[in-house]
Amino acid sequence: MAVQEIVNRAEEIEADIIAWRRDFHAHPELGFQEFRTARIVAETLTELGLEVVTGVGKTGVMAVIGEGTPVIGIRADMDALPIMEANEVEYVSQSPGVMHACGHDSHTAMLLGVARILATMPDRPPGQIRLFFQPCEETTDAEGKSGAQRMVEEGALDGVDHVIALHVASDLPAGKIIANAGPLTAAVDDFNATIIGKGCHGAHPDEGIDPIYLAAQVLNALHGIRARRINPIHPAVVTIGTIHGGAARNVIPDEVTISGTLRSYDPRIREQLRDEVERALGVARALGGDYNVEFIIGCPSVLNDAHVAEVMRAVATEVIGAENIIDHEPSMGGEDFSYMTNRAPGAMFLLGAKRDSVDRPHHNPLFDLDESVFKIGTSILTETTCRLLKEKA
Ligand SMILES: [Zn+2]
Numbered sequence: 001m002a003v004q005e006i007v008n009r010a011e012e013i014e015a016d017i018i019a020w021r022r023d024f025h026a027h028p029e030l031g032f033q034e035f036r037t038a039r040i041v042a043e044t045l046t047e048l049g050l051e052v053v054t055g056v057g058k059t060g061v062m063a064v065i066g067e068g069t070p071v072i073g074i075r076a077d078m079d080a081l082p083i084m085e086a087n088e089v090e091y092v093s094q095s096p097g098v099m100h101a102c103g104h105d106s107h108t109a110m111l112l113g114v115a116r117i118l119a120t121m122p123d124r125p126p127g128q129i130r131l132f133f134q135p136c137e138e139t140t141d142a143e144g145k146s147g148a149q150r151m152v153e154e155g156a157l158d159g160v161d162h163v164i165a166l167h168v169a170s171d172l173p174a175g176k177i178i179a180n181a182g183p184l185t186a187a188v189d190d191f192n193a194t195i196i197g198k199g200c201h202g203a204h205p206d207e208g209i210d211p212i213y214l215a216a217q218v219l220n221a222l223h224g225i226r227a228r229r230i231n232p233i234h235p236a237v238v239t240i241g242t243i244h245g246g247a248a249r250n251v252i253p254d255e256v257t258i259s260g261t262l263r264s265y266d267p268r269i270r271e272q273l274r275d276e277v278e279r280a281l282g283v284a285r286a287l288g289g290d291y292n293v294e295f296i297i298g299c300p301s302v303l304n305d306a307h308v309a310e311v312m313r314a315v316a317t318e319v320i321g322a323e324n325i326i327d328h329e330p331s332m333g334g335e336d337f338s339y340m341t342n343r344a345p346g347a348m349f350l351l352g353a354k355r356d357s358v359d360r361p362h363h364n365p366l367f368d369l370d371e372s373v374f375k376i377g378t379s380i381l382t383e384t385t386c387r388l389l390k391e392k393a
C-alpha cells in the first residue's frame with residue numbers, strides 16, 4: 001500500500017478512532033486496573049481475527065498480525081491518572097477522581113486503528129507485527145514495577161527487532177511531530193533519606209545533635225551536585241521535593257526526613273548521581289549525626305534509535321510535509337517505554353495535539369486533545385511499521 005492509501009484508510013476509520021478514544025476517556029482506569037479497557041481492546045482485536053493474549057504484565061493485551069520474522073512491535077499505554085477532570089465535554093470522565101490526563105486513551109485508540117489497517121491490508125509486508133497494549137505507564141505496582149517493565153519481563157519483547165510508539169503532546173501545535181534521534185526522556189530515580197540527630201531541649205542545643213542544622217548543610221551539598229560534581233556537558237537534575245522535621249518551636253527533634261528525584265540521560269551519570277547523594281548525606285556524619293537513604297530505581301532514559309527515528313521522519317515527511325516536523329529539546333520527564341527500547345532498538349515520536357488557546361498541560365484537570373490529529377498518528381505508525389518490515393525482510 002502506498003503512503004497515500006494508508007492515509008486514506010486512516011481517514012476512513014477516523015470516526016471509529018475518535019469514538020474509541022472518547023469511550024476510553026469517559027471510562028478511565030488507573031494503572032494495573034485497566035480491566036474494562038483491556039476487555040474492549042481484546043474484543044476489538046479478536047473481531048479483526050487476530051490472535052490475542054490477555055493478562056500480559058497483569059492487565060496488558062498483546063496481539064499478533066502475520067508470522068515469522070522480522071518482528072516489529074508497536075506499543076500503546078492504557079492507564080489514566082488520579083485527577084478530577086475539569087473539562088465540560090460530552091466524553092467527560094464518568095469515574096470521579098480518575099482522568100485520562102496524559103492522552104493514553106488516544107494512544108490505545110490509535111493503536112486499534114493501526115491494527116485494523118494492518119489486519120486488513122492486502123499487500124502487508126511479510127513478517128510479524130506485535131501490538132502491545134501495556135498497563136500502568138504512569139506509576140508502579142507494590143514491587144516497584146511499571147507496565148512496560150512487567151511485559152518485558154514476561155517475554156513480550158523476545159525476538160522483536162524494532163519497537164515503536166507515539167505520545168501525544170497537548171502543548172505542541174496540532175499536526176506537528178517531533179521524532180529526533182537520541183534522548184527523548186530521562187532516567188528517573190527517587191530517594192527517601194533520614195537525617196539522624198539527637199533530640200533535646202531547644203534552649204540547650206549543645207546537649208543534642210540538631211538534625212535541622214544537619215539538614216541545612218546536607219541540602220547545600222545536594223544542590224551543589226549538579227553545579228560542582230557532574231560533568232557540565234551531561235544533563236542531570238537533583239530535586240528535593242519534601243522535607244519534614246520537628247513538632248514544636250522549642251524542641252530539637254531526633255530526625256529530619258527528605259525525599260527527592262534524580263534525572264539523567266547517561267547511565268554513568270545516573271549511577272554517579274546516586275553516589276553523590278550518598279556523599280552529600282555524609283555531611284550529616286561529619287557533623288556528628290547519621291543518615292540512611294533508600295533509592296527507588298525507576299525507568300531508564302528513552303534513547304531513540306537513530307535509524308528507526310530516521311524512518312519515522314521520512315514517513316512523516318510524506319504524511320504531513322517536512323515543514324511540520326520540528327526539532328526539540330529532550331525532556332527530563334520519564335517514560336517507561338524505555339524498558340522496551342532497551343530490549344529492541346526503537347523510537348517514540350511526539351504528536352502535537354494542542355486543542356485550542358487554553359493551557360491544557362499533561363497531568364492537569366483541563367488536559368484535552370485535538371482529535372483531528374489521530375489519523376496522522378495512526379498513518380505514521382502504520383507506514384513506519386511496514387517500512388521496517390520491508391527493510392528487515
Ligand atoms: Zn503522563
Ligand SMILES: [Zn+2]
Nearest residue numbers: 102104137167
Ligand atoms: Zn504519558
